[in-house]
Amino acid sequence: xxxxxxxxxxxxxxxxxxxxxxxxxxxxxxxxxxxxxxxxxxxxxxxxxxxxxxxxxxxxxxxxxxxxxxxxxxxxxxxxxxxxxxxxxxxxxxxxxxxxxxxxxxxxxxxxxxxxxxxxxxxxxxxxxxxxxxxxxxxxxxxxxxxxxxxxxxxxxxxxxxxxxxxxxxxxxxxxxxxxxxxxxxxxxxxxxxxxxxxxxxxxxxxxxxxxxxxxxxxxxxxxxxxxxxxxxxxxxxxxxxxxxxxxxxxxxxxxxxxxxxxxxxxxxxxxxxxxxxxxxxxxxxxxxxxxxxxxxxxxxxxxxxxxxxxxxxxxxxxxxxxxxxxxxxxxxxxxxxxxxxxxxxxxxxxxxxxxxxxxxxxxxxxxxxxxxxxxxxxxxxxxxxxxxxxxxxxxxxxxxxxxxxx
Amino acid sequence: xxxxxxxxxxxxxxxxxxxxxxxxxxxxxxxxxxxxxxxxxxxxxxxxxxxxxxxxxxxxxxxxxxxxxxxxxxxxxxxxxxxxxxxxxxxxxxxxxxxxxxxxxxxxxxxxxxxxxxxxxxxxxxxxxxxxxxxxxxxxxxxxxxxxxxxxxxxxxxxxxxxxxxxxxxxxxxxxxxxxxxxxxxxxxxxxxxxxxxxxxxxxxxxxxxxxxxxxxxxxxxxx
Numbered sequence: 001x002x003x004x005x006x007x008x009x010x011x012x013x014x015x016x017x018x019x020x021x022x023x024x025x026x027x028x029x030x031x032x033x034x035x036x037x038x039x040x041x042x043x044x045x046x047x048x049x050x051x052x053x054x055x056x057x058x059x060x061x062x063x064x065x066x067x068x069x070x071x072x073x074x075x076x077x078x079x080x081x082x083x084x085x086x087x088x089x090x091x092x093x094x095x096x097x098x099x100x101x102x103x104x105x106x107x108x109x110x111x112x113x114x115x116x117x118x119x120x121x122x123x124x125x126x127x128x129x130x131x132x133x134x135x136x137x138x139x140x141x142x143x144x145x146x147x148x149x150x151x152x153x154x155x156x157x158x159x160x161x162x163x164x165x166x167x168x169x170x171x172x173x174x175x176x177x178x179x180x181x182x183x184x185x186x187x188x189x190x191x192x193x194x195x196x197x198x199x200x201x202x203x204x205x206x207x208x209x210x211x212x213x214x215x216x217x218x219x220x221x222x223x224x225x226x227x228x229x230x231x232x233x234x235x236x237x238x239x240x241x242x243x244x245x246x247x248x249x250x251x252x253x254x255x256x257x258x259x260x261x262x263x264x265x266x267x268x269x270x271x272x273x274x275x276x277x278x279x280x281x282x283x284x285x286x287x288x289x290x291x292x293x294x295x296x297x298x299x300x301x302x303x304x305x306x307x308x309x310x311x312x313x314x315x316x317x318x319x320x321x322x323x324x325x326x327x328x329x330x331x332x333x334x335x336x337x338x339x340x341x342x343x344x345x346x347x348x349x350x351x352x353x354x355x356x357x358x359x360x361x362x363x364x365x366x367x368x369x370x371x372x373x374x375x376x377x378x379x380x381x382x383x384x385x386x387x388x389x390x391x392x393x394x395x396x397x398x399x400x401x402x403x404x405x406x407x
Numbered sequence: 408x409x410x411x412x413x414x415x416x417x418x419x420x421x422x423x424x425x426x427x428x429x430x431x432x433x434x435x436x437x438x439x440x441x442x443x444x445x446x447x448x449x450x451x452x453x454x455x456x457x458x459x460x461x462x463x464x465x466x467x468x469x470x471x472x473x474x475x476x477x478x479x480x481x482x483x484x485x486x487x488x489x490x491x492x493x494x495x496x497x498x499x500x501x502x503x504x505x506x507x508x509x510x511x512x513x514x515x516x517x518x519x520x521x522x523x524x525x526x527x528x529x530x531x532x533x534x535x536x537x538x539x540x541x542x543x544x545x546x547x548x549x550x551x552x553x554x555x556x557x558x559x560x561x562x563x564x565x566x567x568x569x570x571x572x573x574x575x576x577x578x579x580x581x582x583x584x585x586x587x588x589x590x591x592x593x594x595x596x597x598x599x600x601x602x603x604x605x606x607x608x609x610x611x612x613x614x615x616x617x618x619x620x621x622x623x624x625x626x627x628x629x630x631x
Contacts, residue, residue, distance in 0.1 A: 003518035007504075014506040312502035315463060316516045316564075317491020319484045402458045405498055405576060 004322050007313075008329035011302060022298045022334040023341065029291030030342020030381045033284040035349050037373040039366075040280045044273060046366035048241070051269065053203045054212075055262045056112070056143055056235035057244040060102065060251060062090045063258035095231035098255050102236055105254070107247050110237035112139035115220040115230060121167075121213075122184040123175045130171065130211035132185065134220020143237055146201060146214070153179050153199025155214075162216055165195035169202040170210030187223035195219070285380070291338070292384035295331050299392035303327065310396050311404035320397035327396055331389020332382070339381045343374060410475070411571050411604050412437040412460060417469035419455060429455050430467070431627045437572075440602040442595065444615035447624035454576060456624070457608045461494060461574050462486040474571055491520050495565025495573040497607075499580035501557040503549035503564075509536065510545040513564045520568050528567075535563040539593060555586035562593060566603075573597070575607035579614060591617060 012019050064085045069078040092098055095113055103111045115134035120127040133140075137159040141147055146155050151169060158164045165183060177183055177197055184194050195215065202209055215223075221230050236259075238247050244261035251259040263270050303310070310323055347369065356365045417433040420426060429452045437443055445453045458464040459471065462478050465486070471478040474493060478486065495516075503512045513532040517523060523531070536545050539559040544552055549560060558578070565573050578594070579587040591614055597603040598619070607618070615621050623631045 003515060003521075006518070007515075010504075010506050308500075308502055309504050312496075312498075312504075313515075314487065315461070315490065315496050315502075317487045317489075317519055319487045321484075322519075402463050405458070406454065 004325040005329050008326045008333065011306070011326070011330055012333055015302065018298050018301070019334060022295050023338045025291040025294035026335055026338020026381060026385060027341035027345060029288040030339050030377055031345035031349060032287050033380070034342065034346035034373055034377040036280050036284045037377065038346070038350055038368065038370040039353075040277060041370045041373060042366035042368055043276065045368075046362055047269065047273065050203070050205065051262060051266055052241075053144055053146075053149060054205070054208055055265060056110075057238045057241050057262050058236040058248045058251060058259055059265065060092070060098070060234040060236060060255060060257050060259045061232060062092055064090070090232060091226075092231045092234065092257060095229060095234065098257070099234055101254055102234065102251055105247065105251065107238045107240070107243065108236055109239055110139065110143050110235075112136055112143055112235045113217065113231040114140075114233045114235055115217055115224065115226075116232050117220055117224050118188045119213075119223070120186045121171055121175060122186060127186070128171060128174055128210075130168075130213065132165070132187075132213045132215050132220060132223065134215055134217035134223075136217055137214075140214065143235060149201050149203055150199050151202045153197070155199055155201075157198040158214065158216060161196065161198055162219060163194075163196055164198035164216065166199045166201060166214040167197060168209035168212045169200050170206060171213065172197070172200045174210070185223070189223065189225050191223045191225060193219070193223060288377075288380060288384055291381075292388040295334055295385050295388035296391060298334070299327055299331050299389050300395075302330070303392045303396040306396075307399060307404060310399045311401040314399065314401045315405070323397040323399075324390070324393040327393035328386065328389045331385050331393070335382055335385025335389075338385070339378055342381065343378065346374075346377075409439050410436050411439050411473065412606070413472040414460070415470045415472075417456070417459060417467055417471065419452075419459065419464075419467040429627050430459070433469070433627075433629060435622065435629060437604060437606060439604055440598060442598040442605045442619040443607070443622060444618040444620070445606070445608045445622045445624060446610060446612070446615045449610070451624040452627040453608045453624045457574060457576055457606065460606065461496070462490055491516060492568060493571040495568070495570040497558070497561050497565050497573060497575040497578040499577040501549075501554075501561040503557055503560055505548065505550035507549060508546050509541065509549055509552065509560045509563075512549050512560060513567055516564060517567045532563070532567055535566050536560070539563050555582055555589060558582060558586065558590055559593065562590070566597075572604045572606060575605065575609075577609055577611075578607055579609070579611060587611070587614070 067080060067083045067086050069080055099111050099113060102108055113136065117132050117134070118129070119132045120129055137155065141155055153166070155166060158166055167183065172178070175183060179197055179200065181197050182194050183197055184192065186192050218228065221228055224230065236251065238244055241262070245263055248259040248261040313323065350367055350369055353365045353367050357363065358365055413436045415434050417430055418428065419430040420428050433456060445457065447453045459467050465483070473489065478489070504515070510529065510532050513535055514528050517528040517531065518525070533542065533545060536542050539562060541556060541559055541563065544556060549557065552560065579590050582590060594605055595617065598605055609615055621631070622629055
């Protein structure tokens with residue numbers, strides 16, 4: 001072993017208490033950092049999952065337009081006194097062509113048309129307001145994984161049954177209907193129609209469960225007294241959901257319709273996510289930094305205690321960089337052991353928490369081993385310990401031996 | 408006889424609290440195998456001169472040669488390398504590393520020099536300790552020894568790289584008369600038997616009288 005690391009090792013082992021305190025500091029900082037950041041990723045994943053049960057990555061629809069002035073002419077000036085929404089059908093014209101155009105975009109993986117109609121679910125004299133979504137069953141299932149949150153029945157039965165309906169669990173409860181029962185629906189256009197319950201889903205979002213139902217797209221078009229070219233929304237899924245906003249802007253340009261990404265559609269949600277991220281990042285970094293201060297303190301103390309040793313080592317021919325190496329080795333050793341302990345500790349904590357059942361929308365605690373967060377934590381932890389050791393080591397290297405010997 | 412150390416017109420000033428010339432035109436030469444004592448009253452500049460000779464203090468004017476190589480103007484790292492190889496130090500205080508065994512303390516400068524295998528260094532260190540009558544203390548921690556023993560370990564450490572010169576700053580200053588005699592005898596034996604060059608600052612006149620040559624200093628000048 002090199003003499004510098006030999007001396008560092010002796011210093012570490014001869015001052016066990018200080019070393020243990022330093023290691024413990026890094027260990028705690030490290031495990032909290034990895035743990036909290038993994039938790040953050042888990043929260044994000046679970047909230048995204050619940051968002052994507054009801055939202056596609058991008059929704060393309062016909063937006064209401066406000067009346068605009070005519071193209072400007074020279075010497076003439078138009079003024080619209082009371083601009084209003086231009087009366088227009090909120091339908092997408094030539095939807096097949098639009099959908100074909102969208103699906104040619106290289107980032108798009110799934111395109112599905114939808115017809116949304118406001119309806120009343122009739123139960124004797126009471127009426128429950130809600131929305132019936134006309135979908136193409138296979139496409140919708142691929143997009144929202146509806147199969148994964150079905151509690152009764154089979155979503156695929158919708159495709160083979162033009163009169164089928166899949167209802168939310170809240171509706172089923174209020175209407176007291178079960179699988180294979182009939183249910184009567186009135187649309188906003190006054191069309192009355194009886195459907196057969198093919199299945200019941202539960203998203204755990206009670207607003208959705210109490211109002212939403214899925215029917216075949218043709219049934220929905222009939223309820224609105226429209227033909228089969230009537231499409232209100234085109235739902236699009238892309239390869240990378242994080243790029244949804246950019247792709248939405250591109251689709252908007254290509255198609256001329258309004259395309260909205262899931263982040264802008266769920267702004268409150270995203271803001272809450274962002275806030276959580278900032279707080280957790282701040283707190284976990286601070287804790288790591290405090291562990292760094294711990295090491296800095298210990299090294300500073302060691303340097304003061306060992307000032308005579310440093311002086312004689314320099315007299316005997318140790319260079320400034322040798323002295324730096326001795327103390328940085330000491331700090332980094334404490335750091336490495338602490339980081340390894342922290343990795344182990346956070347892994348244990350995550351393993352335990354993964355098994356905790358919360359129920360509700362979330363189920364098991366939404367946390368997992370996040371390799372990127374581990375890597376990040378290890379890197380930042382080692383970086384901080386290095387500098388926490390380097391600063392006192394630099395001070396030690398500057399010790400003037402003559403000053404010490406002449407005291 | 409060849410010259411191992413030479414100074415030419417060394418001047419040094421202290422600026423704090425006021426400008427003060429500690430060393431005035433110091434020029435002298437030390438021959439191989441000489442046992443040189445530097446004496447003088449406190450404040451005469453003898454210790455200051457020794458630290459310049461040791462190459463640890465580079466803040467002076469004039470020139471210093473060790474082993475016919477000019478030291479003045481070399482970088483701090485180059486000087487450290489030269490100290491490691493050519494100079495052994497014995498101070499008033501032993502400056503042993505308390506966490507290490509005596510043997511390890513003696514080995515450290517040689518491990519730093521890194522020219523021999525660790526096994527060989529260990530054997531050499533053990534020989535040096537044996538020479539100084541400390542072979543049975545070799546594996547004890549340095550802080551468990553008596554003052555005289557510690558000083559002898561420090562001498563062994565100074566000898567490990569077979570230095571050209573041993574420099575001592577009051578090497579017997581902290582010892583009782585019995586240990587002073589012991590340490591002196593060791594140093595004298597080194598010059599007589601092994602031809603070792605020694606430069607020691609002392610204010611012990613008995614010690615100085617027994618050495619080969621005395622340089623007496625007063626107010627920053629060599630007076631005899």
